Amino acid sequence: MRSASGAKPSRGHEDPANEPVLAAIELLGRPWTLRVLWELEPAPLGFLELRRRMGQCSSSVLSVRLQQLQAADLVVKTPAKIYELTLAGTELGTALTSVWDWSRRWADTADSGSG
Template sequence: MRSASGAKPPRGRADPADEPVLAVMELLGQRWMMRVLWELEPAPLGFLELRRRMGQCSSSVLSVRLHNLQAAGLIVKTPGKVYELTAAGTELAAAMRPLWTWSRSWAARPGGEPSE
């Protein structure tokens, strides 16, 4: 849509309508963030089990990621010392499910999956 002057409206951070999606992209763009959500999506996990499943992620980085996800209201640490998705985290996991599905078809294509 163009303004009365004919110029395109600003995009990116200058457009207030983009702020929520940019905030989510910045949060989830941090290394290991989406992996934590992936691991917690099926069931709550304690720190040690989550750390074991995370492979190369250090304990200190995992602690920071868990803290950030808690601050964002996407996970909680229960009195039983396990981490689980909140209602908002469950909604986000559901929104990410098409990406996870798409990634399988992408990886099946020649040259689709990056090598590590």
């Protein structure tokens, strides 16, 4: 990825300009975090339905992830105890669409390469 000037951005941990992206990587890299966002992207869900869709994710881990996503202002819990994406969460979902598109191309390539 290159900046508007054409120079590759610095990725040094000491560079304060990298703090937001490093914080995002740390948050999104936690197990089950992206899956929670994926499941909430199409529509808000209650805890039990979200837990059902999460498969192997334990209730305790799901609860912690939801708390972390709420603290990061990506998810909100409504008075009706429904979890939904905030505007920032929706924007992140839109950004992750590129990853979804890439994953489909990657899977097609991996499938055609095996055999």
